[in-house]
Amino acid sequence: MTDLLIIAIPVFPLLAVLLNGLLGSRYSHDVAGRIACSSVGLSFAAALIVFADQLQTGAVREVVAYRWIFGGDLTINLAFLIDPLACIMLLIVTGVGFLIHLYSIGYMHGEEGFTRFFTYMNLFMVSMLLLVMGNNYAVLFIGWEGVGLCSYLLIGYYYDKVSAAKAATKAFVVNRIGDAGFLLAIFLVFYNFGTLDYTQVFAKAGELSPKMATAIALCLLIGAIGKSAQIPLYTWLPDAMEGPTPVSALIHAATMVTAGVYMIARNHAIYDLSPVAMTTVAVVGGSTALFAATIGLVQTDIKRVLAYSTVSQLGYMFLGCGIGAYAAAIFHLMTHAFFKALLFLSAGSVIHALGGEQDIRRMGGLKSKIPWTHALFLIGTLAIAGIFPLAGFWSKDEIMAHAFVHHHYVLYAMAATGALLTSFYMFRLTYLTFYGRSRMDHHTAEHVHESPMIMIGPLVVLAGLSVIGGFPGVPPENGWFQHFLHPSVAAGRAEEHGVSLGLVVSLMGVATLIALAGWGGAHYLYSVRPEAADQLSAKAPAAYTTLLNKYYVDELYDFLIVEPTKQLGLVWDWFDRTIIDGLVRGVGEMTEGGAWLSTWIEKHVIYGTINVIGYANHVAARVWRKLQSGMVHHYAALIVAGLFILVHLIIVWWTTGSVGIVALK
Amino acid sequence: MVPVFFVYFSVVSILAGILTVSLRNPVHCGLALLALLMHVAGLFVLLNAEFLFAVQVIVYAGAILVLYLFVLMLLNLKSDERYLHTRYAVILFAGVAICGELVLLVLRSPFGGARGDAPAPAVLQDGNSYAIGIKMFSEYLLPFEIVGVFLLGAIIGAIVLAKTPTAADMEQE
Amino acid sequence: MVPLSAYVAVSAILFATGLIGVLIRRNFIIVLMAVEIMLNAANINLVAFSHYLESMAGQIVALFVIAIAAGEAAVGLAIIIVVFRGKISTNVDEMNLLKW
Numbered sequence: 041m042t043d044l045l046i047i048a049i050p051v052f053p054l055l056a057v058l059l060n061g062l063l064g065s066r067y068s069h070d071v072a073g074r075i076a077c078s079s080v081g082l083s084f085a086a087a088l089i090v091f092a093d094q095l096q097t098g099a100v101r102e103v104v105a106y107r108w109i110f111g112g113d114l115t116i117n118l119a120f121l122i123d124p125l126a127c128i129m130l131l132i133v134t135g136v137g138f139l140i141h142l143y144s145i146g147y148m149h150g151e152e153g154f155t156r157f158f159t160y161m162n163l164f165m166v167s168m169l170l171l172v173m174g175n176n177y178a179v180l181f182i183g184w185e186g187v188g189l190c191s192y193l194l195i196g197y198y199y200d201k202v203s204a205a206k207a208a209t210k211a212f213v214v215n216r217i218g219d220a221g222f223l224l225a226i227f228l229v230f231y232n233f234g235t236l237d238y239t240q241v242f243a244k245a246g247e248l249s250p251k252m253a254t255a256i257a258l259c260l261l262i263g264a265i266g267k268s269a270q271i272p273l274y275t276w277l278p279d280a281m282e283g284p285t286p287v288s289a290l291i292h293a294a295t296m297v298t299a300g301v302y303m304i305a306r307n308h309a310i311y312d313l314s315p316v317a318m319t320t321v322a323v324v325g326g327s328t329a330l331f332a333a334t335i336g337l338v339q340t341d342i343k344r345v346l347a348y349s350t351v352s353q354l355g356y357m358f359l360g361c362g363i364g365a366y367a368a369a370i371f372h373l374m375t376h377a378f379f380k381a382l383l384f385l386s387a388g389s390v391i392h393a394l395g396g397e398q399d400i401r402r403m404g405g406l407k408s409k410i411p412w413t414h415a416l417f418l419i420g421t422l423a424i425a426g427i428f429p430l431a432g433f434w435s436k437d438e439i440m441a442h443a444f445v446h447h448h449y450v451l452y453a454m455a456a457t458g459a460l461l462t463s464f465y466m467f468r469l470t471y472l473t474f475y476g477r478s479r480m481d482h483h484t485a486e487h488v489h490e491s492p493m494i495m496i497g498p499l500v501v502l503a504g505l506s507v508i509g510g511f512p513g514v515p516p517e518n519g520w521f522q523h524f525l526h527p528s529v530a531a532g533r534a535e536e537h538g539v540s541l542g543l544v545v546s547l548m549g550v551a552t553l554i555a556l557a558g559w560g561g562a563h564y565l566y567s568v569r570p571e572a573a574d575q576l577s578a579k580a581p582a583a584y585t586t587l588l589n590k591y592y593v594d595e596l597y598d599f600l601i602v603e604p605t606k607q608l609g610l611v612w613d614w615f616d617r618t619i620i621d622g623l624v625r626g627v628g629e630m631t632e633g634g635a636w637l638s639t640w641i642e643k644h645v646i647y648g649t650i651n652v653i654g655y656a657n658h659v660a661a662r663v664w665r666k667l668q669s670g671m672v673h674h675y676a677a678l679i680v681a682g683l684f685i686l687v688h689l690i691i692v693w694w695t696t697g698s699v700g701i702v703a704l705k
Numbered sequence: 706m707v708p709v710f711f712v713y714f715s716v717v718s719i720l721a722g723i724l725t726v727s728l729r730n731p732v733h734c735g736l737a738l739l740a741l742l743m744h745v746a747g748l749f750v751l752l753n754a755e756f757l758f759a760v761q762v763i764v765y766a767g768a769i770l771v772l773y774l775f776v777l778m779l780l781n782l783k784s785d786e787r788y789l790h791t792r793y794a795v796i797l798f799a800g801v802a803i804c805g806e807l808v809l810l811v812l813r814s815p816f817g818g819a820r821g822d823a824p825a826p827a828v829l830q831d832g833n834s835y836a837i838g839i840k841m842f843s844e845y846l847l848p849f850e851i852v853g854v855f856l857l858g859a860i861i862g863a864i865v866l867a868k869t870p871t872a873a874d875m876e877q878e
Numbered sequence: 879m880v881p882l883s884a885y886v887a888v889s890a891i892l893f894a895t896g897l898i899g900v901l902i903r904r905n906f907i908i909v910l911m912a913v914e915i916m917l918n919a920a921n922i923n924l925v926a927f928s929h930y931l932e933s934m935a936g937q938i939v940a941l942f943v944i945a946i947a948a949g950e951a952a953v954g955l956a957i958i959i960v961v962f963r964g965k966i967s968t969n970v971d972e973m974n975l976l977k978w
Contacts, residue, residue, distance in 0.1 A: 673790075673900070673901060673909070676900060676901065677796065677901050680897060680901065681799070684803055688806065691810065707879070707880060708879075708880055711880045711884070715884075715888040718888070718892060719888070719891055719892060719895065722891075722892050722895040722896065722899075722915050723895055725895075725899065725908075725911055725912065725915060726895060726896075726898060726899030726902065726903060726908070726911075726912055726915070731905060731907060731908060734908050734911060735911065738911050738914065738915070741915065741918065742918065745918050745921070745922060748885075748888075748922055748925075749921075749922075749925055751880075752885075752925050752926060752928075752929040753929055754925050754928070754929070754937050754940075756937070757921075757925060757937055757940055757941065760941060760944060761921075761944065764944055764945075764948060765914075765918075765944060765947070765948075768948065769914070769947065769948050769951050772951060772952065772955060773907065773910070773911065773951070773955070776907065776955045776958065776959065777907060779959070780907075780958070780959070780962055788903065788904055788905060789902055789903065789904065790901075790902055790903075790904060793902045796898060796901045796902050797898060797902065800894055800897055800898035800901070800902075801894075801898075803894055803897070804890065804891055804894030804895075807890040807891075807893070807894060808887050808890055808891065811883055811886045811887045811890055812883055812887060814883070816882050816883060816886070816930075818927070818931050819931070820931055820932050820933070821928075821931050821932045821933020821934065821935065822932070822933065823932050823933055823934045824932045825929075825932065828934075833937075836934055837934060837937060837938060837941070840934040840935070840938055841938055841941075845938050848942060849942075852942055852945045852946065855945075855946065855949055856945060856948070856949050858949075859948075859949030859950070859952050859953050860949075860952070862952075862953050862956065863952040863953050863955075863956040864956075866953070866956035866957060866959070866960050867955075867956040867959045867960065
């Protein structure tokens, strides 16, 4: 029964995709929305049952849904693996996904492409579920590509906006670069193990040489960097904000971007063999966390700030994986899903309330006008800043403490700085959006209204989760969450114990101080003395513009990579047009020439021959005509000549047996 | 003696023949023909064919040749400059070639044949005319009669052809 | 003794002469004369063989030949007269009505 449910989990959204995609135009948007949401709801229910079963039996389940490729050296099945890690991911994906689907019914109300939106969202759910539930690299990759595709479709949802189309293409292309690395890793795995199944690969992982393990791990990391928007493949995520806000919440906060972290956690057996790779992961994560936080300090679009925040928080998760704290990373993944979804959806509520305005310089004073949204957004901010005892505090603190305890002091410093900046810019965002004098224009101000219940309801649930979502991971490194995940992510590794309680508490205290310091700074600059912010930016104009322009990374990529690639494309186009088309045209011209030759031959040679025969006939006739002169003595002469020849031949023949001119003896 | 006469008769015959075909004036040709006929008659004498000699002289030379001369006189032809064909050289050459080949053929051929029943002494005893008469009116009677009819036809034909057309004939045309 | 082949050779030469005459001369009467020459050559041949093969047949046939030659000469000349009546010349080249 449980096996059937496991297979059913991705099937529910798939059915919704087929229904809404093929027949969606025949029924109303209401019905389409209900089909979509209930499919995800059913998947969530099934996931709960599977989770309960996992809690009960603690057994890892492998279910083969379809025997796909078999025979010979290669066996790949469409099969699912349910272990604790997969369970957690399933719950996050289906749970948060369900809430966001409910929210979208309200947010996308009245849109013409309503059904199309939900078709793509359900398709995304199918792909993401395949990704987390797959028991081999092939199914993982199918899901991996699928979510990339849906990301493209959904970012470019407003397809008549040029900026949206460009952003969708950018997301897909940058993702693809990562996917190249991922494919290399899959090939290496197959080369080394002859199979793509997780259980077999991880069981034999110890046979890898360190160099091979490093290679595989780094290739996988490239894929993760592309999918999870780390340095240097992060540039697509801020631009992805062109898509509708629910898309940003689901795909670019809670689920797709976390696929990279999930993948690294899943492959921990390989990463554990390669200290080099793990250091790379940690460094990438740490630098991304810090880097993105600095950019987020000065952005003016509400969703952009949240986007850079997402990049930064993903950096934390990578950092956690890199130092071996896989459970902590997944813990942070879960809490981040809660409060980031909450923040994005609340921002969506703000945008909805303001009729489409997204620039925070034109907001302000909304606290009284949209109180529910304000409260929810505030809860989200508190959570992400790491204020005790909300969810973000526990997960972030655990990662930072793990770094400190294991003597990764540089990484700890980077993480701490990042936490300070995170707290600062999130409170900056809150103050500028909701507090202070209203900077809205009159027309917008008049139409400010609270969002409908269908949108607020899921937000309340998410807020609740943001508050209590940290407690499963308490106490750090020893909570229920870590113990539950232990078989998936720490099998084979020695347990780390022996950290004194005093150290743990002091580190927690430091984390809280950092969060409060950030809050205080933001409070000062944006609430107490608003003009101080502009003064500060005026004092360091170069730094300010650099940050504002995201360190000009996009422009650098354009110059180094995009333009040369475009030029190369033009070269190939020239090649295709001139040489290949020239060849084709040449063949055509050869055929033409052949046809001309045939015609010429027919006209001159064949007709010529016929004409020559006729002409020869004329000439011969002209000669032979002279025989008929009508004159008798001519005839007489001919008779004599003929007679003589005949007689001569006869006589000679009879006497000598040969034809001679003169008769001989 | 016979070979001498033979040489004389044959040479003159041949010369006369050549003259007949090559002289310009038709009357001169007729006279040359006369010489030919007389010498051919001489050849007949050498061959013990006296009756034939007589017939040749009387009929051929005396009647036929005279007829030719009559017609020549009647027609009063003028001898024109061009009396030979345009391409006479070719024919001459071909004719000489034919002649040469025939002579060669003849001189090298062995002649033989069945002997008849009129050996020379028997003929000489009764005379040539007697021998011819005996044969003519017994074995060759039919051809003799036919030749007679033929001559009749020739006479009638000649008269009919050559008579002056009367007014009635003109109307018919 | 004169061999038979001599007589036959003479006959051959005369015959060739007559033949040349038939083909060469433009005056029709001379052509008829040349025909007479040919007939005479045939006669010599017949009589020579008659003498050497001791048979009368040759001489009798020669007699017939002479008779026929006479008849043929008469008719031929009659034709000439008829033609001469219609045209001024007896030129052979101009008698080409047989041409279509």
